[in-house]
Amino acid sequence: MCSIVPLQDQLQSDEQLQQQQATTNETSTNxxxxYVVFVSFVVVSALLPIRKRLCRRSTNSKSKQDYVFGAGHISTLAMMLSIARGTLGVISVLGYPSEFFYRGSAMWESLYGVITAYPIVCFVFIPVYFDLGITSVYQYLELRFNSRLVRCLASGTYIIRTLLSLGVTIYTPTVALNTIIGVPYWVSLLSITLISIFFNALGGLKAAVAxxxxxxxxxxxxxxxxxxYCSITVGGVDKILTISSDNDRFAFFNFAADxxxxxxxxxAWLGELFNSLSLLGCQQNFVQxxxxxxxISQIRRTLMLNIPVVTLLFSLPxxxxxxxxxxxxxxxxxxxxxxxxxxxxxxxxxVDRFDSVPGVWGIFVGTxxxxxxxxxxxxxxxxxxxxxxDFLSLIPALRKKSDKHQLNVIKLVGTIYAVVIMGVGFIVGLLSGVIESSMLIISATSGPLLGVFVLAMFIPFANWKxxxxxxxxSHLSILxxxxxxxxxxxxxxxxxxxxxxxxYADLMEAQKNTSLLLVVALEEGVNAVETSTLLNRIYSITFMYYGVFGTVLTVLCGIVISLATWSSHDVYNMKMLHPAVRWLYSRCPFSGKHIGSFEIGGKGYGAGMKEPVPKC
Incomplete structure (x- = not known):
């Protein structure tokens, strides 16, 4: 017997089908x-910085000096945005909003350390670097300590830290691309790598800044x-502030000594200050x-004007x-x-708020x-x-090459690094806990790097040992x-x-499950306190102090060993010290024992002695 469906139900079914079809068509269109917005955004962003290089072949852009330093033709505003951008990353765009949502504003106060670091870099690090004519910031350490070992240790620290950091960085957007658009992880990683190689081959510093x-x-x-959008939705900025305040999201000015x-x-202030000094004052990409x-006046003006820019970019997330x-x-x-x-x-x-708006997702993922x-x-x-x-120029066969061939070697090295970073990105996606581990190791490297520069600039009797x-x-202790x-x-x-x-009501069961997990976590926390040991107390020190401890340990250990191993052969040029320290130290009766001479780029920077300083 055939069932008879009422006409009204048939009409309703037809209307529902039409609505579903319309929704499907709208979703497909969106x-x-x-896709169009995402691809266009990436392509335009990639081509604009190197448009001049593609349109014409300038002889000036072929030199190694132009590739490394941009030939001094980068505007102050562009450099400001580039330096400010370098202090923030994709992780901050995704991480800071979630940090505020679930932990409150405490980490926001690390901005104090960033702001404090800028004038210190201006008046402590820049005066030492500027007149030396160096290409690598770690070359300064060799000139100061007359030791390739110290230079290589600092360079190796920077390279390892940067490779780990970039592996995490390039993996972060692949998660969004895979979740939102369905792009496989390997496609995203390969795309970032290929575009990076393209920039590296054609652009150099100018393209990176642009x-x-x-x-x-x-x-x-x-x-x-x-x-x-959120301000309009909830009823104004004051409503946003009220909701956050009423739910204990603001946690400023907590000076607890624990x-x-x-x-x-x-x-937050001390930890970020030391980390920012290591980043802004001792890291190659910033000093470059x-x-x-x-x-030097333009450098200082750029950095000081950058403080409000960094404050804005840091606070927006x-x-x-x-x-x-x-x-x-x-x-x-x-x-x-x-x-x-x-x-x-x-x-x-x-997704929740803009899925129906064409192109918004493309802009977000593209960013x-x-x-x-x-x-x-x-x-x-x-x-x-x-x-x-710091490494390849030591090889005689490469050092004797022309400037053009040296530039090609640098570009080839950049290509190799791009592939290595892609490999690190794959590892981050395959192994659990790699992100947290790598981020902790990265923070742990700030102290030793900053500490060795403090020794070089401010401790006149510090030697390479x-x-x-x-x-x-410091590395071993923090690690x-x-x-x-x-x-x-x-x-x-x-x-x-x-x-x-x-x-909705059907989510209440999830709340019960989450509450149960919270109770279990609290019970585990109580047990942890009961069974805590001295080692656990050391291990549980907040990661915010790793940079501080690493710096202090490097300086103290360096002072003790330098005093124990100092000899008359530990000579160097006084230009290696900070001007203020040089002024004070020149008034010491034994200061002349540390004056030497050296060569940079064919120019002698002597202090009355004609022979180069003895090598350690």
């Missing part, structure tokens, strides 16, 4: 627009757009930008976190099991992709330069703490309270 400028502007526009608290005002400017919290404060996607990780909160927001790309390009340029100056042993001792933290420490990660009361 997907097409997202790419940084484009990324800074696009990232700022995207974040400002999110803040405006070294085991994850973040306090003191640890400073030395591309023609005068935090404002985004505040705005997104105002949207989801009563319905936490993580507690509701809609997302699996904290860092997915911003991508989830974009993340381009962010990883520009950082990769910028650092590949610096990695290749350091490798040439003290510098080398100080770096090695021991990091490994112990990862393996044995029972450090609990406490998140602020969130709610799913505003979610």
């Amino acid at each position: 997907d097409v627009w997202n 790419a940084d400028v484009i990324q800074s502007l696009s990232m700022t526009a995207m974040l400002v757009g999110i803040i405006i 070294l085991h608290l994850r973040v306090t005002t003191t640890s 930008r400073y030395l591309s400017m023609p005068t 935090w404002f985004v976190g505040m705005a997104i919290y105002a949207i989801y404060w009563h319905c936490d996607p993580l507690k509701a099991s809609v997302i699996a990780k904290m860092d997915e909160i911003l991508p989830y927001f974009m 993340l992709f381009n962010g990883a790309l520009t950082l990769n390009i910028s650092n590949i340029n610096s990695l290749a330069t350091v490798t040439w100056e 003290g510098a080398a042993m100080g770096m090695i001792a 021991w703490i990091v490994v112990g933290r990862l393996i044995e420490s029972n450090v609990s990660d406490t998140l602020l309270d969130t709610s799913i009361e505003g979610c």
Whole structure:
């Protein structure tokens, strides 16, 4: 017997089918627009910085000096945005909003350290570097300590840290690309690598700076757009501030002296100050930008004017976190099991709110992709330069090559590094815990690097033995703490309270499950406290102080060993010291024992002696 369907039900079924078909067509159209916008954004961003190089072949752009320093033709504004962009990455765009959402504003206060670092770099590091005519910042260490070992230790630290950091950086947008658009991880990693090689071959520093400028502007526009949308949605900026304040998201000016608290005002400021000094004052990609400017006054003006720019770029992701919290404060996607990780909160927001708007997803993913790309390009340029100056230039066969051939070698090295970084990105995607491990190791390298430069500039009697042993001792000690933290420490990660009361009823079961997991975690935390040992107390020291401890340990160890091993052969040119220290030290009765001479680029920088300083 045939069933008879009422006409009204048939009409309703037809209407539902039409609505579903319309929705499917609209979704397909939006997907097409997202693809078009994403590809266009990446292509335009990639071609604009090197358009002149593609259109005409200038003889000036073929020299190694132009590739490394941009031939001094980079504007102050472009350099400001490039330096500011270098202090922020894709991880900050995704990480800071989730940090505010689930842990509050405590980490925001690390901005104090960044701001404090800029004038210190201006008046401490720049006066020493500028008149030396060096290409690699680590060449300064060899000139100061007359030791290739110290130079290679510092260069190796920079190379390893940068490779690990870039592996994490280029992997970050591949997650969004795979989740949103469905692009396989290997395709994204390969694309970033190929474009980076293209830039490395044709662009050099000028292309890297131009790419940084484009990324800074696009990232700022995207974040400002999110803040405006959320403000309109919740009823104004004051509403956003009220919601965050009422739910204990603001945690400023906590000066607790406990070294085991994850973040306090003191640890945020001191920790980020030391990390920023290591980054801005001792890392090749930043010093390379400073030395591309023609005068020391322009360098100082650029850095000081950069403080408000960095403040804006640093704070925007935090404002985004505040705005997104105002949207989801009563319905936490993580507690509701809609997302699996904290860092997915911003991508989830974009899908939830803008999935029906054509092209928005493309801009968002394009910005993340381009962010990883520009950082990769910028650092590949610096990695290749350091490798040439500190390692390959020692090979007689390469050192005797013409400037053009040397440039080709540098570009080849950059290509190799791009492939290595892609491999690190694959490893990050395959192994669990690699991201956290690599980030901790990266933070642990800041102290030894900064410490050896402090020894070089401010401790007149420091010698190469003290510098080398100080770096090695600091590396081993901080690495021991990091490994112990990862393996044995029972450090609990406490998140602020969130709610799913505003979610749908079918998500309440997820809340129960999450609450149960929270109880188990709290019980484990209690057990950890009861069974804590001295080693666990050491391992649980907040990572914010790793840079501080590493610097202090390097300097103290370097001073002790230098005093124990000093000899009359430990001579160097007084230009290697900071001018203020040089002025004070010149008034000491034994200061003349440390004066020598050296050669840089064929120019003698002597202090009354004709012979080069003795080699250690």
